Amino acid sequence: MDLLLGCHPNILTLGEFHLLPWKIQRDQQRCGCGENISNCELWKPIVKEHYNTLVNGRIHRFRNSLEQGRVLRPMELWLISFRRRLSKKRDFLIRQYGQENYQVISEAIKRSRTIKDVDFVVDASKDPYRLYWLAMSGKFSVYIIHLTKDPRAFVYSTVKRNTKDLKKTVRMSLRYRIENSIIDLVQRKVACTKSIHVRYEDLAAKPGETMRRIFRNFEIDDSNYDANDFRAHINHAVAGNDMRHQNDAITLDEKWRDKLPRMKQHLVKILTHVAAKKYGYY
Numbered sequence: 001m002d003l004l005l006g007c008h009p010n011i012l013t014l015g016e017f018h019l020l021p022w023k024i025q026r027d028q029q030r031c032g033c034g035e036n037i038s039n040c041e042l043w044k045p046i047v048k049e050h051y052n053t054l055v056n057g058r059i060h061r062f063r064n065s066l067e068q069g070r071v072l073r074p075m076e077l078w079l080i081s082f083r084r085r086l087s088k089k090r091d092f093l094i095r096q097y098g099q100e101n102y103q104v105i106s107e108a109i110k111r112s113r114t115i116k117d118v119d120f121v122v123d124a125s126k127d128p129y130r131l132y133w134l135a136m137s138g139k140f141s142v143y144i145i146h147l148t149k150d151p152r153a154f155v156y157s158t159v160k161r162n163t164k165d166l167k168k169t170v171r172m173s174l175r176y177r178i179e180n181s182i183i184d185l186v187q188r189k190v191a192c193t194k195s196i197h198v199r200y201e202d203l204a205a206k207p208g209e210t211m212r213r214i215f216r217n218f219e220i221d222d223s224n225y226d227a228n229d230f231r232a233h234i235n236h237a238v239a240g241n242d243m244r245h246q247n248d249a250i251t252l253d254e255k256w257r258d259k260l261p262r263m264k265q266h267l268v269k270i271l272t273h274v275a276a277k278k279y280g281y282y
Ligand SMILES: [Zn+2]
Pocket: 031, 032, 033, 034, 035, 040, 041, 042, 043, 235, 236, 237
């Protein structure tokens, strides 16, 4: 999705931007352009200029390590759900978070403008807490794309090494419900932003049509857009799916239909029914 957005002539994709502080502290971290981040023509000068903000700041506050985020943050969820007004301290922290992100992202926009006319950036960090903080910081106009997958495909992708693992099947089904309900909650709480729900299945089956639906929803001109350009286009996504380095066409992956045992498919369906029905599954 971030690559499909990033090949729009006015959109710059940053990939999973909040991983940048972790990535620059490790060697051999590849950027979407194929270079290591330490040698990438976009990120190298930005990292040099904003090293202190990136390493000692809080851009990575919702990422515990390069590999690990956290789905459940009880205190944060409680504050998002029930506190109508931000406390002074929380307001300060959220503004500071917005400012640090803004500093580095605006530098990326400025430097990218030598090659494309950037009006929008894509942050594929996929963290609802980060989304909430960015939206509340007053530094960004946030447009939300909520991308969902059939729960059976999601569960299969996590248990495919051992499809007999019943415990993990249940755990991942519940995770699907929790993750998506947190995203729904955040979307309700930052209601002033524009948002759209997209199913992975529609995106994979009809990428061009689905992307145009997204652009129309956000009132972004798509007259010079071609979804087929997405791999020809150089991108500097900080992290993401390895498919950005491959050359295959976009295809709908439905291996779960044959490989996830029937009984498990039913179990996932029962456990995720209410949540997934809302997104057009079942
Ligand atoms: Zn790069």
